[in-house]
Amino acid sequence: MKERISFGIEFLFDSADRLLLRLQATWKDEEINLSLSTFLTFLSENENELAEPDAEFSYTLGKLLKKVSYNNEIIRAVTTDAEMAIFLKRARHYKISLYWNCNRTHMPITWSEVIPLTLHVNQNRDQLNCELADRQAWLNNPLAWLIFRAEKDLYIFSNGHITYNPSSQLLDFLDQFLDKEKIIFNSQQAVSFINNTYKHNKDRINWQIKADFADFVPVDDPPFPMLTITEKDSCLISLLSYKYREEIITPDFAASVITDTKTGRIMNRMKDLEDIYQQDIMDLFLEHNLPFMLRSPSDIARFLDKLIPVLRERDWIIHSDVPDYNIIDQPAELExxxxxxxxxxxxxxxxxxxxxxxxxxxxxxxxxxxxxxxxxxxxxxxxxxxxxxxxxxxxxxxxxxxxxxxxxxxxxxxxxxxxxxxxxxxxxxxxxxxxxxxQHMNTTANIKPSSRFKGELRDYQQFGLNWLNFLHSAGMGGVLADDMGLGKTVQTIAFADQLKASGPCLVIGPTNVMYNWVKEIQKFAPHMNVIAYTGQDRFKHLEVLQETDFIISSFGVIKNDIDWFRSISFKAIFIDEAQYIKNPATQISKAVKSLNSTFKLAMTGTPIENHLQDLWNLFDFVMPDYLGTMRQFELALGGGSRDILKTKIRPFVLRREKKEVLLSLPEKTEIIMKCPMTEAQKCLYETVLKAGRAGIKNSTGKNERLNILTTLLKLRQVCIHPALLQELRGQDIPSSKFELAQEKISELLEEGHKIVLFTQFTNMLDIIEAWAKETGIDLYRIDGSVSGKKRMDIIDSFQNSAGSGLFIISLKAGGVGINLTAADYVIHLDPWWNPAIESQATDRVHRMGQKNKVIVYKLITEGTIEEKIQELQEQKRQLLAEIIDIDSLEDKKIDFSELRKILF
Structure with a gap:
């Protein structure tokens, strides 16, 4: 930034009492000679170093400075009032730094619209007295009041303070203090002073007011419209009036001002506003086709129901002189x-x-x-x-x-x-x-989790616990239908932990949720015994099942072993992902309904309020006969009784969406979903791992490092989908992770959500795309083959499309630099190991402009390298960052000994 010139100013009076403005210029701590030729030479030589405003101002200054005689010496000064005004105008325009040289001090000059004088205004009954503070000092100091005019511009210099463009009206008023110590206004003059001088200049000078101007000037105090209901000849009549403070006048009131009889305050009659109110009430009568004289009960009812509420909303005062037709303000709530x-x-x-x-x-x-x-x-x-x-x-x-x-x-x-x-x-x-x-189910102090429970429930989860306990104590079942990610499992575990009856709790669900239940029970209720009853060796648990706290099993196993399960009396049965039993004709539906328990709960994230036909079978499980037979239920739906049915089921269905409990949720919720491998996947994984270990053991140097990286890559591919392996392309080996992803995607799309799915492998995108086309899913895709323009078109289409949709993206193509805030769910199909890169991908959805809470699902294959690396993520952050991208590892220094530990 270029250093600016500063100017010191000094006002002098010569022998003829002529006012002179002498200047002193300083630049880079050196004084500038202001003689014309020297000053011009200075400007020319330093043109490139001077700030442009300083150069422009200095050329103007050269024209204003004149040679004059002062105290027997020749000085250069500005000599006329008009030129001094031009000097001040240019200085203000170019933001020149000015100092006032006074008594050997250098005081920075301040600019303001406010004149640095104080006026005292005091009230003496019906008079106003005005005095100028420190008037005598003001008169005795010639530098306290210097006025400069140039065309339309006017400046006042007062002891180092410059006021620009004060009103001529205010100057004329101040000029009176040259001859008068005090200015006195009578009541009529006070009105003129207040309206013309004070109101227009109250921000241009310091006023000290000790007076109530309302005593002199009628105030604008808007009236309230008032409707009085009275009776005449068996008709109701509405009379219009206006209330100014405590004074009530009718439309035919003649005077233009109103006096408040209590305070003596004078108020202007606001006739224009009164006319608006009068037109308002006439329009309302016409709009509702009402006569001005109300006789029939239907007219009176319509008047009370339609007009009165509207008038009250518009702050009308309603009054009735007829007790029978008094309108009671507070509506009655029946009990x-x-x-x-x-x-x-x-x-x-x-x-x-x-x-x-x-x-x-x-x-x-x-x-x-x-x-x-x-x-x-x-x-x-x-x-x-x-x-x-x-x-x-x-x-x-x-x-x-x-x-x-x-x-x-x-x-x-x-x-x-x-x-x-x-x-x-x-x-x-x-x-x-x-x-x-x-009525007190929502009181969180009612039924707290047991002291052994290891979690802390959010407010809405505590309500869910109260609700479950109420249903249980009333001998009824229910449907817990909270949105995904709101903690249906933890609410159920907290409830089961409180049950005192003997016998186990039974959880039935899809295979892929079984181990999540085991993990959650071990996390929140580690004192409870839990058995995952599944697999070919499940029968070894038969002898101890009735002594355990929790039995976790799958729909398929329950269907196959139903004869044995019917023999057990369960203290509670929880059906997870209960949409699997919505069809009453299926074997699994018939099987679970034959089980014995004093309490049954169906759990589903599907918005069942919109699928009432599917709901009957859930209720036939949790509360048999409550909704009648299937035929009766369907007839009720078809016969217009849908609202009655919704009312009947409402106490027994608890559903909260994310939007309802936003205050109870973090801005972004991350959920890790673990899934076991299919049997074919497990065999393949073990084969790849065994071969990889053998290759690593039998190699050294670069070959060993290559074998480590290759093995890691292949194991990750098996975890996601065996079809990713080059050797197995085209073979139909199932993937549990892909099955879980398909299920979650279908569920979310049915609820109307938009989803973004990330994976590192473009071949996996091909697999997902093929499935999406088969099932008719609205699909969007970005990978490295998509050009920049087409990429943005695809993004815009996804952002602006109505309804649900699935956007699949490869890491390299879409991990950064795009905005997908139309989505509210993110699925990470395969872990990226580097938390920063994973967060960047998630932030395509969870970013500015996102109006909904974001749920992030991270799919981890259980008992595999994915789980190991997840556990090491915080301890070995740098190592994991290097593992993420096999293709770009050549130039990185990798600790292969750490990688070797993951594989052995």
Whole structure:
């Protein structure tokens, strides 16, 4: 940055009392000679080093400086007021650094729109008194008030402070203090002073006000519109008025000002605003086709239901002079009473037929009729009162369920939905207890996990635990349908840990979730025994199964061994991925429904509220007969009873989506999903590992290192999909990881999500693409063969497409530099080992512009090199960063001894 010239200024008076402006210029700590020829030479010689604003200003200055005589010597100075104004204008424009040379001191000059003077304004009854602070010092110091004009510009210099372009009105007012110590305004003059001088210049000078200007000037105080309801000749009439503070006037009020009788404050009549209010009420009457004189009940009801709420929203004041037609502001929320009766061993519940509103008893059936007739209003002894929209919906729902009919009774499971959907209270011990437990399920202090439980539940998970305990204590089952990644498993483990009954808990699910259950139980409840009942050697566990806490098994095994499992009385059965039993005709569905347990829970991440037909079989498992037969259920769906069915199932289905519990979730949730290999994969993996180890042992130097890298690559390929191996291309060897990925992708797409899947192997992209085309999935792909333009077109298409979709990407082609915020799920099909590169890939989705929480799934093949490297990730971060990309290892220094340990 170029060093700027600074100028010191000094105001002088010559022998003829003529004002002169003398300058002193400094650049690079050296004074500049301002004689014309010397100054021009300086400018010419230093043209390249001078800042452009300084050069421009200096050429202007050369024209302004004149030779003058001062104290018997010739000096160069600016000699006229107009040229001094030009000097100040140019200095401000070019942001020149100015100093005031005064009494051998150099004071930086400040610029401002505010004049550095203080005016005191005091009130004396109906007068205003104005005084200039330090007036005498101001008059005695000629440098306290120098005014310079040049065309439209005006500057005031006052002791090192420059004010630019003050209003001429303010200057004229200040000029009066040249002759007067105090300026006094009477009440009429005060109005002019306030409106013309003070209001226009209140930010241009320092005012010290000790007066209430409202005493002198009528204020603009907007009125509130007011509608008064009165009665005449058996008709309701609405009268319009306006409320200015505490004063109420009618439209025919003649005066233009209004005086507040309490405070004496004068207010301007705001006629324009009054006219707007008058037109407003007329338009509303016309819009709703209402006469101005209301006689019929339907007109009165429409007036109360349509106009009054709108006017209140617009801050109108509503008043009634007629008690019968008084409009009670606070809507009434109804409370219904339920009572328990016992018939033999069965508890029945019924709704009492009446309720109270403001101390007045109404029969529920009559109340329902009145609300329909009067559009939600009920006429009480104290006036018209509107029942809340929620209560109206509740009465409508109770009517649909037949609850208002005399003699209608409900079982415990049937009454639960009505308790949840209405405001009720019990009138006896049993019904009070039932209502209290339902209404307080969300109190996290109710049922905490046991002291042996090793996790901490989020608020919504604690609610899930309360819900599970309530269902269990009520002898009912349920469907836990939380969105994926919200912790259905941990909620279930915390619940199972609290069960006191004897017998094991049974978890049934797909094979690929079994070991995740084992891991989660060992993590959160290590004191509980768990057995994975699977494989050909599973029968060795038969003798101890009934003594264990948890049995984890698969759908296929349960179906095959159902005769033995029927003989066990389980204290709880949990079906994970319960969508597998939604079809009642399948053998596995029939098998699980034949199992014995006091509590059954179906777990699924599928949004079952949108697939009610599939839900019947889940309920036939958890609560047989609750939804009737399949035929009855289908007839109810087809007969317009869908809302009633949804109400019936709501207490027994708990579903929370990520969007509902965002505050309870981190911004990005990472979930590691482990999957065992298929038997064919396992054999192939062992073969590759055995051959690789032999090759490494029998080689040295470069050959050994090459064998290590080759073995690592092949083992990773087997973990992902055996078809990636060059030797096995075209052979149909199954991959458990690919099967898990297919299942997860299908599930997420069905829910309407967009997914981004990353893998290092383009051959794997080919396999996924072939599967996607077969199944009709909306697929997008980027790999190294896609050009830059086509790449962006594909990205834009994915970002802007409606509905779900799958985007598959290779690491090198799409790990960085793209934005895929339309997705909210990421799947890492194969681990990249280097955490930084993995995070970069995830951040294609989890980045600025993302509006949803992001769930990241990392698929790890169990018992393989993938698991080993994952465990070493933090300890051997540098090593793992080198393993990630086999193709670019030539120039890196690898610790092959560490790699060798992974393989042996």
């Amino acid at each position: 219904f009473n339920i009572k328990q009766i016992k018939e033999g061993t069965i508890d029945w519940f019924y709704f009492e037929p009446a309720c109270e509103i403001n101390g007045q008893t109404f029969q529920l059936q009559e109340l329902a009729r009145l609300m329909v007739q009067n559009q939600g209003y009920v006429k009480t002894k104290s006036g018209y009162l509107k029942v809340t929209e929620k209560s109206r919906e509740e009465i409508n729902m109770l009517t649909q369920f037949g609850a208002l009919k005399a003699g209608k009774k409900f079982g415990k499971a049937e009454i639960l939905p009505l308790i949840l959907e209405t405001k009720v209270k019990g009138t006896d011990v049993q019904s009070k207890d039932l209502v209290h437990r339902i």
